[in-house]
Amino acid sequence: MKKFILNIIVFIVLLTLLVFGMNRNYFPAKATGNDGYIGAIVDKHAYADKTKSPRIIFCGGSSIAFGIDSKMIEQATGLPVVNMGINGSLGLDFILNQARYVARPNDIVIVSVEYNLSEEGSYKFKQEAARIYPPASNFFKHTISQRINDFFVSDFQHNFFITFSHLTNRKLREFPKNVVYSRSSFNENGDVVRNFDPHPSHDFLQKFELNHIPNPDIAPLNSFKSFADERKIKVYFLFPSLDELAYKPKKHVVSIIANEYNEGMHIPRLNKPEDSVFPDSLFYDTEYHLVPAGKKIRTQKILDLLKEKGIVKVK
Amino acid sequence: MQRLQGAPLILSIDRMLFNSLGFALFLPIVFVLYWFVTNKNLKAQNLLLLAASYFFYSCWDYRFLFLLIFSTFLDFYTGQRIYRAVKPASKKFWLYLSVGVNLGLLGVFKYYNFFVDSLAHSLSAVGVTASFNTLDVILPVGISFYTFHGLSYVFDIHNGRTKPTDNFVDYSVFVSFFPLLVAGPIERATHLLPQIEKPRRFSYQQAVNGMRQILWGYFKKVAIADNCAEYANMIFNNSGHYPGSVLLLGAVLFSIQIYCDFSGYSDIALGVARLFGIELLRNFAFPFFSRDIAEFWRRWHISLSSWFKDYLYIPLGGSKVNTWKRVRNTIIIFVMSGLWHGAAWTYIIWGALNALYIIPSILIKSNRNHLDTVAQGRLLPSLSDTFKMLVTFMLTTLALAVFRSADMAHAFSFIGGIFTKSFFVIPTGEMLMGASVNILALLVVVTLFMVAEWLGRESLFAIEHTGEKWPRPLRWAFYLTIVLSTLYLTGIPQQFVYFQF
Structure with a gap:
């Protein structure tokens, strides 16, 4: 019995050491996937780090990445603009924790999240963001089970492949640089700027209704507002851009969500949902992703709102 | 084999899956308590096994624990009444009561809606409109397995094969021993109960064998089955978009998936039981190396096949009746076997198809031609055996395509889709995009796995004797390679297919 247990323990220790050795990148290697869409997180943080407050920081999912012309706002306001939007799959928690990490006193944070955005998001996606940009590991929760899984499975799979490629002088497959969903599609502010016309058909958008999930994101948004108030950070909420084809079947639920925000959310709203609805021709592949022409129109609307509400001086 | 970025989770804690963190904690705790705390007291050991089994089951759905306890008590009680009854009529009464209630519960939870x-469809086909209420019920996990455990107990008592136990705890452990509770193997009282009633001693060799079997089971499930499942699901769920060649590939991958999934589970169950000094019935014996369908069924889900043979086929006359009655009996047990899997026509037709495959061999009395292991003592099979194995594999694969299909219309279109001109279209990587693992890499891994299975086909499981005579460092390096390969090849986790039955 003792021999059996001892053997099991030694075996587990050996296995853990082997995996640990591999996960420590014993053979120095660069991480794959850095050039993918999620790789933009590194550049966004680099820009956020080098800009001085007060700044305008946009937070949200891909509707922000595709929907803001930061240069236009910089020129009109004279303030640095940081676009932190990447993808809604990161989840509201990640997006708001990232905003907590980036924002400094006197900054203006504009939160614009897609409807029914999951608080938790996709662990796989968040984990990839954290692999490429390690501080992002603090933007989301890890259960013990996930940590063990990360160590023994996902990190191991990643590092084993890198090490194997290194030892065999195998060239790692490079991420294509000329596609919309790549790191190179972002400008230094964090906006997606690649020319992505022509856009695919959007007829399918009319089919999808929106489920009503009561008050899904109000508590985390209010918690962020309290955080911002304590640190003298101004925070505003902007409804996400939405294709009018998609808006029609979702209109009823969107109005319920807007009412819930009016009643329960402490972050001041800059606009109404219908103000962010744009013609179908201004959208790219999803109901949230504006094409460059749409982005200009939306950005102008935002500038008008900032001016009208007296949030910043606009030329 | 490079995966797409961001590997999926292998470990989850919500349910006590064999590949969950919960089970990784549960098993060593029970093992230590079993061998160190309750070691010298059989009653305490069995009580611990029962508590652990009920806890294990409660992690799935505690509400159904009461159903399990009720079913256990019913068979325990009726078993005693059958044994003590003097008149044959009384014996039959208690037997029918047990069978009726057990099958009634199974019927309500599993078959009522079907x-x-x-019936409503049949009536509407003859112009009668009938509306029946269906039940909104969840299928209690493992019900088909533990019901059959209990039934085997009362049948064996009724047939005089065994005596009832007076110890409710021992009997409860027999029904609900956690390694076999949710997906078998389907045990027999004559085999398992005596092991539970006798003191068990720790055997180093048995425990080490158990660990090897667990290791191989995980490899089959996680590295092979889950990866094959990604492609099988993709191809079956979008079958209208693929040429015949890809559909055939999907069917083949599903065959490998279900074999590795279920036999992997069985290996883990058998290995875990061995850690507790208990030997469970073997469930799979390298079925893909069968030379005809009869041999396949002696090697596939053995505990279910033998259950139907002992408690249905033989009572119907077995092979001691004339040829036509044997054919009738064969059709009955295969259709019942299909129905056991679930309330759907696809399962029933799968069973019937297997009966059709096997009937010619019954008619020409060749169904017991292959009782040995193929190419016994040789490295390679003869050309004739290779051909026979390929034909058997393809026949079972086509039947399993029906099993996997969403309904019979899907099954017809899927199999019909294979036998078209597009069968000759060569599958390309572009056709099979969307999975997290490259198809060519997967096929290489599957081929290596089949080679390992072939080399180990005369053992209980493929790596049972691999490296036994090697020096320890080499042997351990071999085991570590299997563990690391399993970790590296971990695919998107899929629930064990047989949990739904």
């Missing part, structure tokens, strides 16, 4: 829907 039969009601089928």
Whole structure:
């Protein structure tokens, strides 16, 4: 019995050491996937780090990445603009924790999240963001089970492949640089700027209704507002851009969500949902992703709102 | 084999899956308590096994624990009444009561909606409109398995093969021993109960064998089955978009998936039981190396096949009746076997198809031609055996395509889709995009796995004797390679297919 247990323990220790050795990148290697869409997180943080407050920081999912012309706002306001939007799959928690990490006193944070955005998001996606940009590991929760899984499975799979490629002088497959969903599609502010016309058909958008999930994101948004108030950070909420084809079947639920925000959310709203609805021709592949022409129109609307509400001086 | 970025989770804690963190904690705790705390007291050991089994089951759905306890008590009680009854009529009464209630519960939870829907369809086909209420019920996990455990107990007592136990705890452990509770193997009282009633001693060799079997089971499930499942699901769920060649590939991958999934589970169950000094019935014996369908069924889900043979086929006359009655009996047990899997026509037709495959061999009395292991003592099979194995594999694969299909219309279109001109279209990587693992890499891994299975086909499981005579460092390096390969090849986790039955 003792021999059996001892053997099991030694075996587990050996296995853990082997995996640990591999996960420590014993053979120095660069991480794959850095050039993918999620790789933009590194550049966004680099820009956020080098800009001085007060700044305008946009937070949200891909509707922000595709929907803001930061240069236009910089020129009109004279303030640095940081676009932190990447993808809604990161989840509201990640997006708001990232905003907590980036924002400094006197900054203006504009939160614009897609409807029914999951608080938790996709662990796989968040984990990839954290692999490429390690501080992002603090933007989301890890259960013990996930940590063990990360160590023994996902990190191991990643590092084993890198090490194997290194030892065999195998060239790692490079991420294509000329596609919309790549790191190179972002400008230094964090906006997606690649020319992505022509856009695919959007007829399918009319089919999808929106489920009503009561008050899904109000508590985390209010918690962020309290955080911002304590640190003298101004925070505003902007409804996400939405294709009018998609808006029609979702209109009823969107109005319920807007009412819930009016009643329960402490972050001041800059606009109404219908103000962010744009013609179908201004959208790219999803109901949230504006094409460059749409982005200009939306950005102008935002500038008008900032001016009208007296949030910043606009030329 | 490079995966797409961001590997999926292998470990989850919500349910006590064999590949969950919960189970990784549960098993060593029970093991230590079993061998160190309750070691010298059989009653305490069995009580611990029962508590652990009920806890294990409660992690799935504690509400159904009461159903399990009720079913256990019913068979325990009726078993005693059958044994003590003097008059044959009384014996039959208690037997029918047990069978009736057990099958009644199974019927309500598993088959009620199916039969009601089928009746309504049949009536509407003859112009009668009938509306029946269906039940909104969840299928209690493992019900088909533990019901069959209990039934085997009362049948064996009724047939005089065994005596009832007076110890409710021992009997409860027999029904609900956690390694076999949710997906078998389906045990027999004559085999398992005596092991539970006798003191068990720790055997180093048995425990080490158990660990090897667990290791191989995980490899089959996680590295092979889950990766094959990604492609099988993709191809079956979008079958209208693929040429015949890809559909055939999907069917083949599903065959490998279900074999590795279920036999992997069985290996883990058998290995875990061995850690507790208990030997469970073997469930798979390298079925893909069968030379005809009869041999396949002696090697596939053995505990279910033998259950139907002992408690249905033989009582119907077995092979001691004339040829036509044997054919009838064969059709009955295969259809019942299909129905056991679930309330759907696809399962029933799968069973019937297997009966059709096997009937010619019954008619020409060749169904017991292959009782040995193929190419015994040789490295390679003869050309004739290779051909026979390929034909058997393809026949079972086509039947399993029916099993996997969403309904019979899907099955017809899927199999019909294979036998078209597009069968000759060569599958390309572009056709099979969307999975997290490259198809060519997967096929290489599957081929290596089949080679390992072939080399180990004369053992209980493929790596049972691999490296036994090697020096320890080499042997351990071999085991570590299997563990690391399993970790590296971990695919998107899929629930064990047989949990739904």
